[in-house]
Amino acid sequence: MGNFNYEVRDIALAPSGIEKIEWAYRNMPVLRAIESELIEKQPFKGLKISVSVHVEAKTACLARALARGGAEVALTGCNPLSTQDDVAAALASMDIMNVYAVHGDSEDEYWGRLKKALSFEPDIVIDDGGDFALLLHSELKDMAAKVRGGCEETTTGIHRLEILKGEDKLLYPVIAVNDARCKHLFDNRFGTGQSVWTAIMATTNLVVAGKTVVVAGYGMCGRGVAMRAKGLGAKVIVTEIDPVKACEAIMEGYQVMTMDEAAPLGDFFVTVTGCKDVIVARHFEAMKDGAVCCNAGHFDCEVSVKDLKEMCVEQTELRHNIIGYKLGSGKTVCVIAEGRLVNLASGDGHPVEIMDMSFALQAQSAMYIANNPDRLPVDVYQTPEVIDNRVAEILLATKGIRIDELTEEQKKYISSWDL
Numbered sequence: 001m002g003n004f005n006y007e008v009r010d011i012a013l014a015p016s017g018i019e020k021i022e023w024a025y026r027n028m029p030v031l032r033a034i035e036s037e038l039i040e041k042q043p044f045k046g047l048k049i050s051v052s053v054h055v056e057a058k059t060a061c062l063a064r065a066l067a068r069g070g071a072e073v074a075l076t077g078c079n080p081l082s083t084q085d086d087v088a089a090a091l092a093s094m095d096i097m098n099v100y101a102v103h104g105d106s107e108d109e110y111w112g113r114l115k116k117a118l119s120f121e122p123d124i125v126i127d128d129g130g131d132f133a134l135l136l137h138s139e140l141k142d143m144a145a146k147v148r149g150g151c152e153e154t155t156t157g158i159h160r161l162e163i164l165k166g167e168d169k170l171l172y173p174v175i176a177v178n179d180a181r182c183k184h185l186f187d188n189r190f191g192t193g194q195s196v197w198t199a200i201m202a203t204t205n206l207v208v209a210g211k212t213v214v215v216a217g218y219g220m221c222g223r224g225v226a227m228r229a230k231g232l233g234a235k236v237i238v239t240e241i242d243p244v245k246a247c248e249a250i251m252e253g254y255q256v257m258t259m260d261e262a263a264p265l266g267d268f269f270v271t272v273t274g275c276k277d278v279i280v281a282r283h284f285e286a287m288k289d290g291a292v293c294c295n296a297g298h299f300d301c302e303v304s305v306k307d308l309k310e311m312c313v314e315q316t317e318l319r320h321n322i323i324g325y326k327l328g329s330g331k332t333v334c335v336i337a338e339g340r341l342v343n344l345a346s347g348d349g350h351p352v353e354i355m356d357m358s359f360a361l362q363a364q365s366a367m368y369i370a371n372n373p374d375r376l377p378v379d380v381y382q383t384p385e386v387i388d389n390r391v392a393e394i395l396l397a398t399k400g401i402r403i404d405e406l407t408e409e410q411k412k413y414i415s416s417w418d419l
Contacts, residue, residue, distance in 0.1 A: 006092035006099040009085040017090025024057035028356035029398040034363045038069030043370045045070030050122035052132045054082040054344045055101040058355035060091050065363055073097035076117035078128040080105040081345035124366050125150040129298045130157035144171035149369035151175045151362050156274040156298040161380050173376035175365040180383035182391040184220045187358045191350030193224025196296045199347030203321050203336055209233030214266035217273035218245040225270050237262045269293040271302035281307040289331040294342040303339040321346045360391045
């Protein structure tokens, strides 16, 4: 090995990880096109990029593209249970970046690896959920001055950055990649919808058709989860705090009620809110025997496993990645993947083609920061429209699809008030 450092479970796992990475890469035509440009132009030459993402095959392709674009890269996870050890080993074996990622890290180990990935003082940070941002605005505040800009992947992370901005505490400019149309319309909705149910079905081996599914939260991710559950033949209940989103769910054909009302009815519960304590002790008490709970929001506090541990009389691993909590009433409530992101902690994450779009956005947004001659003023920025459109244009081109273009007369017509 060369000058790069790594902390992985076992470097000997690399061959399996390389297979996964190459399978993902062959199905990511948009990122491949962007990578070709990065290799040619070397926009990251002389820059350091710290990346905190779910360490699996698709994200490996992003990290490798950044390194091939001239960056010195340090990669770490953004969830202790989503790291795939063979993929981390594969990246370490390539000797092109620093890798600090081990599946099943304790809380201390997890935060220690995040700090290690920031320790070489990055110019750009790519964040998934805001843990880098948390460190750079607290313990590692001194390092934030060197950061030219960041890219945030998730709704949860952007929400926290907006809070920092509102309190005038944001320390570096950030591009809200999550809010790009080619991210939230596809990744959040179709990616989450498919990957959540793929993970639930593979983990439980239970039928979805005919069951009652309770989806907490009807944002883009919740819409996708509800849509796929409905397509699988489930009866779907939506719980919400936003009256407009609740109305939208009704118009889409779902039942809408409170979690207190839904708790006795559900067979599967999926939280997708980005908040905490969405399902708590009183809800568990009301659930059916054998009800299955899981979380598709970023953090593991939506389904209160803490409450379950305190109230249960016995807990048992009923099946790999499923813990059963037996309550005093004799009923058992099941939780998948310890309440962490079910599609990554108990599956392979979003489909490859979906993440192709998201990571093409990330790579271009990082390039936008790198190519800006002057440091951007501190703010939370929307992804430039030209980047969003380019991803869509490349994707359509790879599928051989053409679309109409406005004529000069049409452009004039829609840009004038005097018709």
